Structure formats: C-alpha cells, structure tokens
Amino acid sequence: MDEVAELVGRIWRTEAAGMLGVLSRTLGDFDRAEEALSDALAEAITHWQADGIPDSPAGWLVTTAWRKALDRLRRDAVGREKAARVAAEPPPEPGADDRLATIFACCHPDLAEPARVALTLYAASGLSTAEIAAAFLVPVPTMAQRLSRAKRQLRDRGVEFTVPSTDEYGDRLSAVLAVIYLVFNEGYLSSGQSVHRRELAREGVELARQLATALPREPEVAGLAALVELHHARAAARFDSWGRIVLLEQQDRRLWDREAIGRAVLRLKSAVRLGKPGPYQTRAGIAALHALAASYQDTNWTDVRALYDRLYALDPSPVVLLNRAVATQFAVGPEPALDEVEALGDRLAGYHLWHAARSTLLAALDRPTEALESAQRALDLATNPAERELMSRRVGELGRGR
Structure with a gap:
C-alpha cells in the first residue's frame, strides 16, 4: 500500500499540470476538475493495489476523474446539460499542450503576483497547500485562502485552460517567465536555512525545464532555464554548515556541479543561435561567465560589464x-x-x-x-x-x- 501511495504521489507531482489542464478544459471548471481528480487519486491507491499499475497511470487517473465529474454533473440539475455535452466526447488524454495551458492559466496577468505563484506551484508543480505555505513561511489557512481566491478569480473571469492565441502570447509568456523566476529566487535566496526553500528552488528549475521542453523555439524560455540551472549548480557551495550565505568570491568551486553547468551552457548557446536576444539569455550569459571562471579573480569582468550594458538596454533598471x-x-x-x-x-x-x-x-x-x-x-x-x-x-x- 505504501509503495502504491508513493507512486500516486509521484505521478501527481510530475503530471498534475497536464491532468488538471485537460480536465479543466473539458469540464470548463478548475474546481470541478480538481475535485474529481482528487477522488481519482484516492481510488487509485486502492484499485492499483488490487489490480496492478495501469500502463498509462496519468491516463487512468484522468479517465476516472472524468467519469466521476460526469456522475456529479448528472446528479446536479444545473449541470445535466453540461454532462450531456461532456459525455458526448471521448475521455480526454493529457498531453504537453495541457501542461502548458495550465501554466499559462495559473500565471494569468489578471491574477495578483502572490496568487500566480501559489497557484502555479499548486496546479503545475503538484505541491500541497501545506508545502507551499511552509515554503513561503505563512500559515496553512492563509495559503488555502489565497489558493481559493485565485481559483475563484480564474472561474469568474472565464480564464480558459488553453495555450494563448498569437495576439496575446507574448505578454502571457512574459508573465509565465516572471513567475517561474520568482519561484526560483524565493527558494534560492534562503535555501540554506530551510528544506522547504530548497524544494522551492528545485521547483523553479523544474518548471523552467518543463517550459523549455514544451517551447523549444522560444529562446527566452531556454535562457531562463539555463539561468536557473547555472545558479542551482552552485547550490552546494552557497551555504556553510550553519546555513549561512557564502558569497560567490568565497565559495569552494570544487563543490559546483560541473556537469550541470556544462549542460546549461549548451542550452544557452542553442538559445543564442536562434538570434532573438532577451534579458533572460543575457542574465544567463553573465551567470555562465561566473560559472566557467577558474576563480573569482579570473572572471572576465570586462565581458561581464559589457553584458550588463546589454542587459540595461533590454531592461533599463537601476539594479542592473x-x-x-x-x-x-x-x-x-x-x-x-x-x-x-x-x-x-x-x-x-x-x-x-x-x-x-x-x-x-x-x-x-x-x-x-x-x-x-x-x-x-x-x-x-x-x-x-x-x-x-x-x-x-x-x-x-x-x-x-x-
């Protein structure tokens, strides 16, 4: 039983975005999709223990949730018409576009930034309310209210779980990248003092990677993925044994993950070859110069300074x-x-x-x-x-x- 429950939890963490996305689009209601999927997850623990793991666990969960949602709609006088429409379609199958649609919906510009972050971690990363509350150092009831308000706003504003149309794609993608970068930074800054913060940083890296896989022709997405990967590769050296920050110039570079740095640099080079420069690629370029230097003193500071000039042209901020x-x-x-x-x-x-x-x-x-x-x-x-x-x-x- 424990092994099956662990498997179900793992599938939820990795497949939540796609499953919630396809169900929300099919049912037209995030809350209804979430409720049905929760029931399916509970049933899976018992069913899989008795009958074995299905060939497509995520597909099984979505089909089961779809049927449970249909049962509820049929029992609801208001929902019977919708039940007839939904039942006319075959059970949905989650795909890459559904994961992408969930992330875009959770990062909708109409939501306040704290709501975007919380909902993205909940729906796209599969973190529990308690885990998100612990990561952001707020009480569980406070985070539950934040999530509830965010879901209600999505419903009230008619936000659809679909990939945005061409005319709004650019603005929506910028919001998604900003949320993922914020998630990473929230965890990265204090990760030495809390296991929850370390998880938050890892979630930021994973979200960026998933987005880069889903959007291979978007260089800024790859730039963000490379940026957070380069920073995360230094995680083992960023805090001492007491959980205190160790500045870049004092870090033991032997603790850096050189393989991860190499992969991130290759990702960045591929993004740059697409010929569409942007701030995330430029920030990643600066991080790469630091990561590839033999020592802090040997860093190519002239090139770092030149990249900051380029970044300021793209993002004219005094912090730059x-x-x-x-x-x-x-x-x-x-x-x-x-x-x-x-x-x-x-x-x-x-x-x-x-x-x-x-x-x-x-x-x-x-x-x-x-x-x-x-x-x-x-x-x-x-x-x-x-x-x-x-x-x-x-x-x-x-x-x-x-």
Whole structure:
C-alpha cells in the first residue's frame, strides 16, 4: 500500500499540470476538475493495489476523474446539460499542450503576483497547500485562502485552460517567465536555512525545464532555464554548515556541479543561435561567465560589464546598473565603481544591496567609518533572514577592523 501511495504521489507531482489542464478544459471548471481528480487519486491507491499499475497511470487517473465529474454533473440539475455535452466526447488524454495551458492559466496577468505563484506551484508543480505555505513561511489557512481566491478569480473571469492565441502570447509568456523566476529566487535566496526553500528552488528549475521542453523555439524560455540551472549548480557551495550565505568570491568551486553547468551552457548557446536576444539569455550569459571562471579573480569582468550594458538596454533598471558597478570594480577599479554606485543613490537609497555594495567599495578605498555606516544601513533595510545574518557578520567585521 505504501509503495502504491508513493507512486500516486509521484505521478501527481510530475503530471498534475497536464491532468488538471485537460480536465479543466473539458469540464470548463478548475474546481470541478480538481475535485474529481482528487477522488481519482484516492481510488487509485486502492484499485492499483488490487489490480496492478495501469500502463498509462496519468491516463487512468484522468479517465476516472472524468467519469466521476460526469456522475456529479448528472446528479446536479444545473449541470445535466453540461454532462450531456461532456459525455458526448471521448475521455480526454493529457498531453504537453495541457501542461502548458495550465501554466499559462495559473500565471494569468489578471491574477495578483502572490496568487500566480501559489497557484502555479499548486496546479503545475503538484505541491500541497501545506508545502507551499511552509515554503513561503505563512500559515496553512492563509495559503488555502489565497489558493481559493485565485481559483475563484480564474472561474469568474472565464480564464480558459488553453495555450494563448498569437495576439496575446507574448505578454502571457512574459508573465509565465516572471513567475517561474520568482519561484526560483524565493527558494534560492534562503535555501540554506530551510528544506522547504530548497524544494522551492528545485521547483523553479523544474518548471523552467518543463517550459523549455514544451517551447523549444522560444529562446527566452531556454535562457531562463539555463539561468536557473547555472545558479542551482552552485547550490552546494552557497551555504556553510550553519546555513549561512557564502558569497560567490568565497565559495569552494570544487563543490559546483560541473556537469550541470556544462549542460546549461549548451542550452544557452542553442538559445543564442536562434538570434532573438532577451534579458533572460543575457542574465544567463553573465551567470555562465561566473560559472566557467577558474576563480573569482579570473572572471572576465570586462565581458561581464559589457553584458550588463546589454542587459540595461533590454531592461533599463537601476539594479542592473548596480550590478554593473560591481563588475566595474574589478574591470576598472573601485573608485570609478563607487562613482557609479553613488550616481544611483536617488533611486536606490531604500534598497539594502545598494548600501551593501557601497560599503564594500568604501572598504576597498580604505574609508572604514563610512563603510561601517553603509553596512549598518544595509542591515537595517534587509528583511530576508539569510541576508540579515550576512550583513550582521559584515557589520561585526568592519566594527572590529576600525
């Protein structure tokens, strides 16, 4: 029984998006599809234990859920007409387009960002409400309400579980990529302190890979997949045994997953050859330069800086310029880098990493008092526990060095 239950859980995690997508499209209702599929999952544990595992477990689950949904519709006076329409069609089979349709529906621009993230993890990744709540450090009832509201919004706004039409495809794809990148970053930043956060980062990588497989001619999708794979390849070196952040320049590069880095670089090269540059490909290019360098000092900082110039042309954000200034420190020198950072003060004075970068440059220029003040300000503004711990260490080091 335990083995069958484990198998059912595994199938749910890997096939949830496709199964929910095809049922939601067929039934015209995400809640109804989810309810029927939950019943089918419960039945599978008993049925498969007695009769063995079917050749197509996902197909069996969808067909069983389809029949259960039909039974409910027939018992419901309002749903009888729909039951007749649904019953006229053969039982649906989940496919790659159904997985894609689920992801696009969950990332619909009409939903608020927190709802998009939660619903994507729930429907497209198969995470439970409790797992998502733990990953985002919120109570389970709060996450359940968020998911319930998101599903209700999809229903009320008539969002269909289909791949978007050509005229809205671009905007919708941008929203999908943003959600997946956010999922990864939410987990990646603090993954050393929580198993749930590590799972969240892995889910971001898996979602990006699934999307890249489903959309092989979309270079920005491949760019995002390569980007998160390159970052994730450093996971073993990003935190010490106490769960504290280890900065890139201090990481033990022997712990990096070189095979994963090689695969990600090949994915990025294939994307670039399609000739449609974008911000995710450019970010992945920067990550690749870091990943392929023998050491932090040996990084090609001139090329890193040039890629940040290219990224700024695609995504004119002051944060991009802040990261460019870090490259300037090594490509040109700390003094011009500090000038670049200071020029961003009016736009980034409330951003903790602006103060952290300023502190590092001031220390490099032997201005310890100002460096300590900036580090303390970065600590005051930081909210993530892992970053606060890092800045607290930095404040202590600068304080002892005075």
